[in-house]
Amino acid sequence: MKRVVFRSWWLPYLLVAPQIAITLIFFIWPAYQALESSLYIEDAFGFSRNFVWFENFEQLFSDPGYLRSFKTTLIFGLSVTFLSMSMALGLAVAANRVIRSATAYRTFLIWPYAVAPALAGVLWFFMMNPTLGIVAYWLEAMFGYDWNHYTSGTEALIMVTIAAAWKQISYNFLFFLAGLQSIPKSLIEAAAIDAASPARRFWTIVFPLLSPTTFFLLVVNLVYAFFDTFAIIHATTSGGPADATSILVYRVYNTGFVGQDYGSSAAQSVVLMALVIGMTVIQFRFVERRVNY
Amino acid sequence: MVENRPLLNILTHLVLIAGIVFLCFPVWMALVASTHPGEALARSPIPMWFGDQGFENYRQLLTGGVPATGGVPVAQMMWNSLIMALGITIGKIAISLLSAYAIVYFRFPFRMVFFWLIFITLMLPVEVRILPTYDVVASLGMLNSHTGLILPLIASATATFLFRQFFLTVPDELVEAARIDRAGPLRFFWDILLPLSRTNIAALFIILFIYGWNQYLWPFLITTDQDLYTIVMGIQRMVNVGEGLPIWHLTMGTAILAMIPPVIVVLAMQRLFVKGLVESEK
Numbered sequence: 230m231k232r233v234v235f236r237s238w239w240l241p242y243l244l245v246a247p248q249i250a251i252t253l254i255f256f257i258w259p260a261y262q263a264l265e266s267s268l269y270i271e272d273a274f275g276f277s278r279n280f281v282w283f284e285n286f287e288q289l290f291s292d293p294g295y296l297r298s299f300k301t302t303l304i305f306g307l308s309v310t311f312l313s314m315s316m317a318l319g320l321a322v323a324a325n326r327v328i329r330s331a332t333a334y335r336t337f338l339i340w341p342y343a344v345a346p347a348l349a350g351v352l353w354f355f356m357m358n359p360t361l362g363i364v365a366y367w368l369e370a371m372f373g374y375d376w377n378h379y380t381s382g383t384e385a386l387i388m389v390t391i392a393a394a395w396k397q398i399s400y401n402f403l404f405f406l407a408g409l410q411s412i413p414k415s416l417i418e419a420a421a422i423d424a425a426s427p428a429r430r431f432w433t434i435v436f437p438l439l440s441p442t443t444f445f446l447l448v449v450n451l452v453y454a455f456f457d458t459f460a461i462i463h464a465t466t467s468g469g470p471a472d473a474t475s476i477l478v479y480r481v482y483n484t485g486f487v488g489q490d491y492g493s494s495a496a497q498s499v500v501l502m503a504l505v506i507g508m509t510v511i512q513f514r515f516v517e518r519r520v521n522y
Numbered sequence: 523m524v525e526n527r528p529l530l531n532i533l534t535h536l537v538l539i540a541g542i543v544f545l546c547f548p549v550w551m552a553l554v555a556s557t558h559p560g561e562a563l564a565r566s567p568i569p570m571w572f573g574d575q576g577f578e579n580y581r582q583l584l585t586g587g588v589p590a591t592g593g594v595p596v597a598q599m600m601w602n603s604l605i606m607a608l609g610i611t612i613g614k615i616a617i618s619l620l621s622a623y624a625i626v627y628f629r630f631p632f633r634m635v636f637f638w639l640i641f642i643t644l645m646l647p648v649e650v651r652i653l654p655t656y657d658v659v660a661s662l663g664m665l666n667s668h669t670g671l672i673l674p675l676i677a678s679a680t681a682t683f684l685f686r687q688f689f690l691t692v693p694d695e696l697v698e699a700a701r702i703d704r705a706g707p708l709r710f711f712w713d714i715l716l717p718l719s720r721t722n723i724a725a726l727f728i729i730l731f732i733y734g735w736n737q738y739l740w741p742f743l744i745t746t747d748q749d750l751y752t753i754v755m756g757i758q759r760m761v762n763v764g765e766g767l768p769i770w771h772l773t774m775g776t777a778i779l780a781m782i783p784p785v786i787v788v789l790a791m792q793r794l795f796v797k798g799l800v801e802s803e804k
Contacts, residue, residue: 231626231627231690231694231697232694233694233697233698233701234627234628234629234697235627235628235697235701235706235707235710236628237628237707238630240624240628240707240708241624241625241628241630241633242624242630244620244621244623244624244628245620245621245624245625245636247616247617247620247621248617248618248620248621248640248677248678248682249621249636249639249640251617251673251674251676251677252639252640252642252643252677253639254658254674255655255658255659255673255674255677256642256643256646256651256677257639257642257646258654258658259651259654259655259657259658260646260651260654262651262654262657262658263650263651263653263654266654316541316544319537319541320537320538320541323534323535323537323538323541324538326530326531326534327534327535327538334538334542335792336789336792337542337545337546338538338541338542338545339788339792339795339796340545340785340788340789341545342732342788342799343732343736343781343784343785343787343788344736344781344784344785345735345736345738345754345780345781345784346736346738347736347738347754347755347757347758348754348757348777348780348781349548351757351758351761351773351777352548352549352551352552352777353548354761355548355551355552355555355770355773355774356547356548356551360565361563361564361565361568361770363551363567363568363570366567366568370567395544395545395548398541398545399545400799403796403799403800404800407800421525427527427530456647456649456650457647457649459649459738459739460738460739460754463738463739463742463758464738464757464758464761465761467762478649478650481649481650481652481653482649482652482739485652485653486652486653486743491653494652494653495653495654498650498651498652498653498654501649501650502645502646502650502651505645505646505647505650506645509644509645
């Protein structure tokens with residue numbers, strides 16, 4: 230709160246007008262539309278629509294395909310989060326130990342942040358291509374394993390998981406590194422004097438002190454995996470094979486634009502909105518505590 | 523470092539090098555693939571070292587595109603991406619600066635209502651309201667236009683909060699001094715606040731430029747006109763055609779071209795980038 234402010238009855242409205250106009254037209258209004266049409270069922274030609282209360286939602290949650298998407302999203306989100314966070318933590322701990330050439334290492338570790346999710350997907354799609362991908366070739370040559378994400382749903386999910394995690398490592402790395410650097414050196418030194426081994430120091434001092442960062446990243450990564458990975462799926466597997474990689478955001482798109490089932494798509498939008506709102510609330514409640522910490 | 527442990531030092535460097543190899547390897551493969559003729563990538567194992575077609579491939583991409591996907595020159599897609607990225611970045615920064623200024627430096631009815639309205643945008647990513655937003659843009663006649671690509675994306679809660687946070691740290695004495703010198707609110711904003719916010723604007727610019735350049739779903743929905751394709755979204759057509767035809771070398775060349783501008787921005791302005799990233803997420 231500012232003590233000193235300017236006085237004008239019209240200027241502030243003019244200043245917020247562009248932001249508010251765009252928010253209302255492109256955010257609030259469509260969100261309201263989604264809410265509204267989730268309660269209607271439209272006929273195939275869009276001539277008439279009937280108010281059906283929560284029938285769209287009932288249908289949605291009794292649709293095994295949708296429930297499977299829920300499960301896929303959860304598995305995908307958790308694996309991406311775990312994979313990228315654990316690798317990033319390892320790298321951050323290592324980078325924090327290095328004194329010389331630390332900047333050089335950092336430079337090489339942060340650039341994937343700038344790579345678009347769609348491109349990350351395409352890069353790994355190429356690497357793992359069953360006929361000419363180098364990873365598929367190595368799997369065949371070394372383990373005799375026949376990798377084919379066109380036929381195996383599990384393998385397709387593994388591929389998009391790796392691509393999504395690969396892109397997110399730099400982000401997590403930067404936050405973990407910042408968190409590590411804010412831990413007072415004196416604590417570590419005191420533990421070292423008490424003859425605690427590096428591993429023990431990490432698990433009893435460093436890791437607990439990092440928990441605010443870890444929790445923050447946990448939420449951010451889940452949001453990333455749930456919503457920002459649409460491009461990875463769409464550019465590579467298109468939800469297939471047999472729906473195995475069709476996560477929730479992909480399904481909303483597919484139901485609405487390809488299947489043209491507006492009621493169901495709107496109901497899915499509403500479910501997703503509830504999900505984002507929940508996660509944002511968690512994130513912000515936590516961030517407030519992080520500032521105090 | 524607290525104590526000297528040679529073994530642990532070696533392990534540290536090994537971990538870092540392994541991480542770098544893991545992160546760089548896909549790009550290395552793409553780079554190598556983009557320098558070979560299409561036939562070299564038709565059978566396994568594919569080459570691990572550069573071929574001699576690099577110049578040819580990139581020349582064809584930039585000027586002629588990939589014939590199998592309509593032959594839009596990649597240079598044109600990059601130009602479209604640049605317009606979209608800059609439009610989104612500048613738009614977001616401009617309207618966020620203005621609204622943050624209004625919210626911090628004025629008292630007016632519904633101030634908090636506006637604040638919460640802006641906050642809500644954080645909870646409504648494009649992905650969850652695809653269809654109705656598309657309808658709005660369609661009914662405004664903005665499909666297949668730069669306006670339609672840019673305008674709906676420029677509301678920004680993150681940028682507004684960042685500037686609000688920063689404005690709150692600007693000493694009140696500056697406002698008092700400005701008022702004594704009879705500077706009006708707009709003059710104060712332009713001559714004092716804006717120059718003070720330079721570093722924040724620059725840091726945010728980097729993050730938002732990457733965000734804008736990497737947009738995928740929105741351009742994919744809004745543009746059906748080939749002349750408006752952006753590069754990140756255009757590559758998807760090549761991938762899907764590429765299964766039957768030997769065009770992996772061109773697809774990978776496009777991927778490399780698509781990641782060059784944002785990666786250069788990050789590497790060239792590393793310090794500002796880290797600042798922007800860490801601060802905009804708070």
